[in-house]
Amino acid sequence: MQETITAGVDGTPESSAAVLWAAQEAELRRARLRLLHAWVLLAPESAGPPGGESDQNYWPHRMMDEVAGTVRARYPDLPLERELVPKDPLEALTDAAGRSDLLVLGTRDLGPVSRYVLGEVGLQLIARTTTPLVLVRTRQGAAVAGHGGDVVVGVGLHEPHEPQLTFAFDCALRHGVTLRVVHGRHLPSFAYNRGGGVEPYAAEEAAAVARQDLARALGPWREKYPDVAVDARVELESAAPALLRDTADAGLLVVGRRHRHLRPGPRIGHVVQAVVHHAACPVAVVPHEGKGG
Secondary structure, X not given: OOOEEEEEOOOOHHHHHHHHHHHHHHHHHOOEEEEEEEOOOOOOOOOOOOOOOOOOOHHHHHHHHHHHHHHXXXXXXXXXXXXXXXOOHHHHHHHHHHOOOEEEEEEEEOHHHOOEEOOHHHHHHHHHOOOOEEEEEHHHHHHHHOOOOOEEEEOOOOOOOHHHHHHHHHHHXXXXXXXXXXXXXXXXXXXXXXXXXXXXXXXHHHHHHHHHHHHHHHHXXXXXXXXXXXXXXXXXOOHHHHHHHOOOOOOEEEEEEEOXXXXXXXXXXXXXXHHHHHOOOOEEEEEEOOOOO
């Protein structure tokens, strides 16, 4: 069955960047691209041709025509479908995520501040969907629509990491780029002296143990993906700053997120919270079951 990638469309430059990212990914995956626009005040679709004088959804149709035209100009053979949904955007996107293999949204870029403005819809989607979600900023559209940089994936060794590793290795293979695997680990207590300083030999010993642990965890993946170049890195600090420092020249950052069926509210974990607001590249949030952050 052909995969489906859904991109949210709302007429903003942010959503246009997301559509271009999604279109390239759909082309590489040989998937179908679904363009979706949702608004509670959309009128029921008429039997006549869209865009006429009697079309109450004239502007949404025009917006979708322009976006679809841009996609077809770059990817003429890409299977493309459009949906105008008279629902609340969160409800419509949640439903679409359940019918998709990947959901792609644009998110606002504040430029010099270098952080996302992640709206309530995006926050709730991250918290509730079991479908991988990619967030793309405006200025990333042109670069990502071409050949971006390496794929970076954050890995915690004491939590489930198979879903984000699968996503990251597959993406690196499709794009023909290096996969940078980053593992952040706090220094153990014995690495600090009585004055609170770090003992160099203890820090190196901790780093060596962490590198061995990471190498063992990645062994099966290197065998499964022999054509993917892997750059494994251990950073002796919290995961969020380690990942953010590694994304300045990256094409995509992949992080995992616990999917909790029984816990209500938009809890997405501090690492995900940090990277979706501050990463310098598109961010893929891949849900997984079980413990961890």
